[in-house]
Amino acid sequence: MLPRSLKSKGKLPVPWAHQGFTCHAGRRYMAYVSNVEVIPSEDGKSFTVPIPEDSFETYDLDPPPYTVETTKNQLKQLYRDMTTIRRMELVADRLYKEQKVRGFCHLSSGQEAVAVGIEHAITRDDKLITAYRAHGFTFMRGGTIKSIIGEILGRKDGIGRGRGGSVHMYAKNFFGGNGIVGAQVPLGAGIAFAQQYGETQRATVSLFGDGAANQGQVHEAYNLAKLWNLPVIFGCENNKYGMGTSVERASAMTDYYKHGYFIPGLRINAMDVLAVLSAMKYGKEYILAGNGPLLYEFQTYRYSGHSVSDPGTAYRTKEEVQAERANDPIITYKETLNKWGILTEEEAKAIDKDIWDRVDREAHEAEDMAPPETNLDVLFEDTYARGSEPPQRRGRNVDETYYRG
Structure with missing residues (x-):
């Protein structure tokens, strides 16, 4: 294992070219080859777990550590979080096919390790912005x-009050869910620029898909x-297809982590949540040390089509999807925890059942939510900051002027 390299402000790390994992249909990544030497009995006590040596490829950058410090609690929570997202996406898929969801619905089944690995490496005070698969x-x-x-269903108590649907969702320090391809990337740069004024120990993660990478x-x-x-x-979620176009047909160079030219880059096996976790911890430390931006490529795969209305079969074979499922981020991670003696099969089944029951229960509660009221007051909500609304809003002409009651 090579040590991480964090240079002083204004200096780049020594370039290092790692011959990492291959990317071809069938088998892409090596399995774990190392066992954990010492596992503490306490769930909250820190210890170190290995990362496979084929997890990273670098560009003008030393690789992250091939180990990550964690606890049994965190390792189990990573499994819970990925499983929750998978179940939630399955429910969203069902609701769409039952014609209860309007508009688009983009699912991330197969890509769960990206969102989970990133979030466990940053804090809620850091900023994150992404595209529509959110x-x-x-x-x-x-x-x-x-x-x-509730938001997917367009309900009043959805996270966007029913206005955003599947795409436009927001939370504190989470800037969406953005529908225009690639538009969130300059927005992410703007968020990071603002952080230089008073939030110097905060990082920004700006994510986009491979379909936006050449914009x-x-x-x-x-x-x-x-x-x-x-x-x-900057993080490119490369799931191998921009809508129905493969990366090989869309990009003259598919090494997206090298597209930054003057920005150091890292390609990550993003079917491995621990590799994502290690890379993000390393990256946050790097950028907050004053070294400037990084460009990450998260190599992953989506099992579903571009959106639920796309069966995903016209531009790829069933055999390809089946081969990719052999690297499923949840199943392979569960097998790793089982091998390490951290999560038994019985414990995993109990966690799965608890999560399925919880997701199904909350989904039913969301279906019972009321839709937004159909009046102009609701239509104009959040156009202005609360308390600053003008007494009237102009329409197309004077006769369409709306006066707030």
């Missing part, structure tokens, strides 16, 4: 299952972030 991130940022499902606004954001040395980790 249910898991919303949950990890503090949204409740009921408020998320001009994305590369403009890279340029400004490096020019101004912003504390931001």
